[in-house]
Amino acid sequence: MKAGIGDSGNVAASAKAGVKWTAGFADLDPVEFPMLWALTPYGDAVFNQRQVPLLLAELDRLPADLGGDWVAQARELCQIVERGLHLYLWFIGD
Incomplete structure (x- = not known):
């Protein structure tokens, strides 16, 4: 899975590390980690400026076995979304 930031169809930034999909993601509690x-491994997910703080809080609680380089890069992209206007964080499935 790749992550990037899009503004009106343009990519403002992107991550080099992808999320290594494991069964652990499917097992996350949807109430604790909405x-x-x-x-999902094959679909896209988009987060807006209001959702990014929630995503960051979930990354703080993410089990260590689901982490990796992608977490730090996702944090950087979240910060760009928070500082910008009309930006979205996209996770692009395979």
Whole structure:
């Protein structure tokens, strides 16, 4: 899965690391992790400026075995979305 930031169809930034999909993502509690639970290996997920703080809080609680380089890169992209206007964080499935 790749992550990037789009503004009116243009990519403002992107991540180099992808999410390594494991069964652990499917097992996340949708009540405790509603933003991360939206991720699927084949579909896209889009987060707006109001959802990004929720996503960041979930990344803080993410089990270590689901982490990796993608988490730090997702945090950086979240910060760009928070500072910008009309930006969205996209996780693009395979």
